[in-house]
Amino acid sequence: MDFLTSLLTDFGQQILSSVTAAFAIAVIGLNLHFGYTGLVNIGQAGFMLIGGYGLAITVELGGGFFLGVAVGLVAAVLFALILGLPTLKLRGDYLAIVTIAAAEIIRIVGDNQSLSQWTGGAAGIPGRVYQGAFTALSPFPDQQLQIGPYNYPLTSGDSWFLRIVCWVVLAIVVLLVWLLMRSPWGRTVKGIREDEDAMRSLGKNVYLVKLQSLVLGGVIGAAGGMLYVLSSSVQADSLGRTTTFLLYTCLLLGGAATVFGPVLGSVLYFIVIIGLNDVVSQFVPKQIMNEQQIPQFGWIVVGIGLMLLVIFRPQGILGNKKELSFGD
Amino acid sequence: MPSPRRSRRLLAALPGAVLLGALASALLGAAPALAASPSPTPVPTSGTQSVVEATASCAVNDTTACVRGALHDDNGNPVKGVTIQLTPPSGTAVPTRTDANGSYVYTVKKAGAYRLALVPASLPKGIKAAAPSRTVQVSLGQLTPGAFALTGTFSGSKSTAGPTVTPLTMLWDQISNGLLLGLLLALASIGLSLIYGTTGLSNFAHGEQVTLGGILAWTFGTVLQWNFLVACIVTVLVCGLSGYVQDRLIWGPLRRRGLGLTQLMVVTIGLSLALSYVFQYFAGAGVHALTPTIQLTGGPLDLTANAYLAMLISIVVLVAVGLALQRTRIGRATRAVSDNRALAAASGIDVDRIIRLVWTVSMALAGLAGILYGLVYGGVNWATGQAILLLMFAATTLGGLGTAFGALVGSIVIGLVVQVSSLFLSGDLRYATALLILILVLLFRPQGILGRRERVG
Numbered sequence: 022m023d024f025l026t027s028l029l030t031d032f033g034q035q036i037l038s039s040v041t042a043a044f045a046i047a048v049i050g051l052n053l054h055f056g057y058t059g060l061v062n063i064g065q066a067g068f069m070l071i072g073g074y075g076l077a078i079t080v081e082l083g084g085g086f087f088l089g090v091a092v093g094l095v096a097a098v099l100f101a102l103i104l105g106l107p108t109l110k111l112r113g114d115y116l117a118i119v120t121i122a123a124a125e126i127i128r129i130v131g132d133n134q135s136l137s138q139w140t141g142g143a144a145g146i147p148g149r150v151y152q153g154a155f156t157a158l159s160p161f162p163d164q165q166l167q168i169g170p171y172n173y174p175l176t177s178g179d180s181w182f183l184r185i186v187c188w189v190v191l192a193i194v195v196l197l198v199w200l201l202m203r204s205p206w207g208r209t210v211k212g213i214r215e216d217e218d219a220m221r222s223l224g225k226n227v228y229l230v231k232l233q234s235l236v237l238g239g240v241i242g243a244a245g246g247m248l249y250v251l252s253s254s255v256q257a258d259s260l261g262r263t264t265t266f267l268l269y270t271c272l273l274l275g276g277a278a279t280v281f282g283p284v285l286g287s288v289l290y291f292i293v294i295i296g297l298n299d300v301v302s303q304f305v306p307k308q309i310m311n312e313q314q315i316p317q318f319g320w321i322v323v324g325i326g327l328m329l330l331v332i333f334r335p336q337g338i339l340g341n342k343k344e345l346s347f348g349d
Numbered sequence: 350m351p352s353p354r355r356s357r358r359l360l361a362a363l364p365g366a367v368l369l370g371a372l373a374s375a376l377l378g379a380a381p382a383l384a385a386s387p388s389p390t391p392v393p394t395s396g397t398q399s400v401v402e403a404t405a406s407c408a409v410n411d412t413t414a415c416v417r418g419a420l421h422d423d424n425g426n427p428v429k430g431v432t433i434q435l436t437p438p439s440g441t442a443v444p445t446r447t448d449a450n451g452s453y454v455y456t457v458k459k460a461g462a463y464r465l466a467l468v469p470a471s472l473p474k475g476i477k478a479a480a481p482s483r484t485v486q487v488s489l490g491q492l493t494p495g496a497f498a499l500t501g502t503f504s505g506s507k508s509t510a511g512p513t514v515t516p517l518t519m520l521w522d523q524i525s526n527g528l529l530l531g532l533l534l535a536l537a538s539i540g541l542s543l544i545y546g547t548t549g550l551s552n553f554a555h556g557e558q559v560t561l562g563g564i565l566a567w568t569f570g571t572v573l574q575w576n577f578l579v580a581c582i583v584t585v586l587v588c589g590l591s592g593y594v595q596d597r598l599i600w601g602p603l604r605r606r607g608l609g610l611t612q613l614m615v616v617t618i619g620l621s622l623a624l625s626y627v628f629q630y631f632a633g634a635g636v637h638a639l640t641p642t643i644q645l646t647g648g649p650l651d652l653t654a655n656a657y658l659a660m661l662i663s664i665v666v667l668v669a670v671g672l673a674l675q676r677t678r679i680g681r682a683t684r685a686v687s688d689n690r691a692l693a694a695a696s697g698i699d700v701d702r703i704i705r706l707v708w709t710v711s712m713a714l715a716g717l718a719g720i721l722y723g724l725v726y727g728g729v730n731w732a733t734g735q736a737i738l739l740l741m742f743a744a745t746t747l748g749g750l751g752t753a754f755g756a757l758v759g760s761i762v763i764g765l766v767v768q769v770s771s772l773f774l775s776g777d778l779r780y781a782t783a784l785l786i787l788i789l790v791l792l793f794r795p796q797g798i799l800g801r802r803e804r805v806g
Contacts, residue, residue: 324623
């Protein structure tokens with residue numbers, strides 16, 4: 022019974038956390054690319070990283086919080102344009118390779134010691150450098166608040182304020198995507214996913230719409246990246262290739278090309294990982310699986326889960342099989 | 350696939366060029382070894398003393414001590430003709446001059462505190478000594494090092510044989526390193542290219558197959574202490590088998606189910622994730638050194654010998670694969686499937702069998718590349734393959750996706766670019782150069798160097 026209570030408490034804690042919301046936002050961006058438009062972007066973590074660096078470096082250099090947000094978003098727009106302009110006219114897998122390569126370039130450059138005066142090198146930019154600018158915006162007093170079993174500071178650090186902001190932004194982004202997909206633009210985007218040539222023959226500028234989708238999804242990804250780094254630090258290696266793969270798992274689990282799929286997928290992913298962690302550390306002897314091996318086991322489950330999802334239930338939980346993002 | 354005639358010419362030209370390059374770098378690598386162990390030449394000295402003597406050579410024994418040093422400028426070139434003085438505790442200074450190797454030797458018969466000085470005026474123009482004189486403690490039966498730190502270069506100082514570090518030798522070093530990396534990349538990425546050519550799939554789990562080769566060779570050779578050659582052969586066979594089983598259990602059935610290429614690609618991403626953490630789970634996160642228990646050349650292999658061996662094996666295997674693709678029935682069938690799958694099937698080629706063979710051979714090659722990579726770069730860890738996955742993609746894209754020879758050319762270019770750019774860029778930024786090239790190639794020549802234009806969507 023004790024175990025069950027602590028498990029449920031852990032679930033609640035993870036669901037509330039800003040990381041879950043930030044992930045969900047990045048997945049929504051990816052959903053716009055992959056789910057709705059059919060663009061295979063394997064560099065979403067690169068967009069997150071750009072958002073994080075944009076915010077952190079701007080605040081570090083003395084710009085305000087909102088200037089930092091603006092810089093991060095503009096940087097993401099530029100990044101999307103650089104990626105999209107040359108590749109969106111080519112076959113889909115070229116975009117895939119270019120996005121993963123570009124995201125890796127961002128990671129390598131961020132990791133590099135020669136730029137460490139701005140990026141902090143491999144150690145990254147510690148959260149205290151830029152968190153202050155964010156917590157200064159908090160309307161709450163600086164004290165602890167306990168709601169149920171959860172006890173967090175109201176303002177500073179990993180706070181209630183951060184959680185509220187993350188979930189409000191998530192709600193706004195969900196609403197935005199819902200409205201967009203009901204609009205003519207949304208129908209065009211889905212049409213491109215289904216049959217590019219048909220849309221072209223209807224007089225749509227397929228290239229331009231794809232580019233718009235890439236930019237918008239990338240900007241949403243950068244916003245997710247900013248919220249993600251607000252509770253920790255900007256560290257290039259923490260937003261590498263595996264993060265993108267994780268985002269795909271969340272997306273396909275919840276259901277690509279659905280409005281709530283990314284949110285559900287992200288929440289479920291974290292619940293599965295926390296549950297796995299709690300159950301294994303409670304019931305599996307240390308000789309069979311030690312503490313280091315638990316997260317590794319989690320990653321193995323994620324990888325196999327991703328394969329099984331694509332093969333047996335590509336529409337995920339909420340998706341509609343007819344509305345598959347996979348073109349052919 | 351380029352047209353057969355063009356390919357055959359390439360086939361003839363490429364290995365030759367590669368061999369030449371390998372030979373050149375082998376010679377470069379050997380040059381310092383030839384120039385090593387300089388023997389000091391006699392230096393004329395004025396007068397002899399019983400306590401201190403400037404000699405041609407010096408052997409340390411119970412009754413003698415040696416003071417020996419060599420002077421080099423910033424280029425690493427010996428500085429000759431510099432006057433050195435060694436002054437005994439009581440007595441007059443004994444001068445000598447550095448020889449053509451920049452070295453000087455004193456034989457000393459009496460222990461004590463000596464004054465060792467360099468006459469700054471005798472230094473060539475452009476060179477300064479930071480501390481021209483100091484006291485050295487000489488004890489019998491010991492060698493006292495007597496080097497002076499010099500800064501600057503003399504006029505006419507340039508890179509010659511010897512352990513010199515000049516931009517040119519650094520460049521040549523990086524070029525031979527680049528050829529090595531390129532050949533290893535080629536070995537690993539020809540499979541990637543063949544799979545792409547025959548099935549259209551970008552296999553993101555290909556890096557893990559490289560890791561698998563390294564990890565298995567480590568398991569068999571180091572952990573289980575098998576004969577290293579046997580361990581390598583078994584590893585390559587197991588890797589090939591893993592390709593066969595994969596196609597039998599995963600890729601074949603999925604092809605028949607008509608899964609789209611994008612879907613298949615995401616499946617390979619899942620496989621890559623799962624495999625890399627399976628490696629980490631069982632083998633840990635550390636680097637595992639591949640220690641050959643038998644030496645392939647008889648004596649202990651140093652890294653350089655390993656590197657040349659790896660290059661040789663790569664070249665032999667690559668040529669064999671190239672010949673098989675060009676000359677054998679199955680090779681022709683493979684190229685036919687690559688060119689036009691439906692047409693190949695219609696002309697009686699068992700496409701599924703060919704693809705299964707391609708998977709088997711590709712995975713075996715990737716495994717071999719993993720072994721060689723581990724031998725050359727000091728070991729493998731769970732992320733070895735995924736670290737070079739994007740370089741492999743860059744190589745195959747540069748050469749033209751789906752063309753085997755393109756993969757070879759692209760790999761060599763990427764290997765050279767990565768290693769040469771490490772002269773100007775620090776750390777992992779050299780990989781970023783390769784990825785930048787990948788993006789630029791897609792921008793300006795998406796079909797790659799040897800690819801066909803109509804391949805691009």
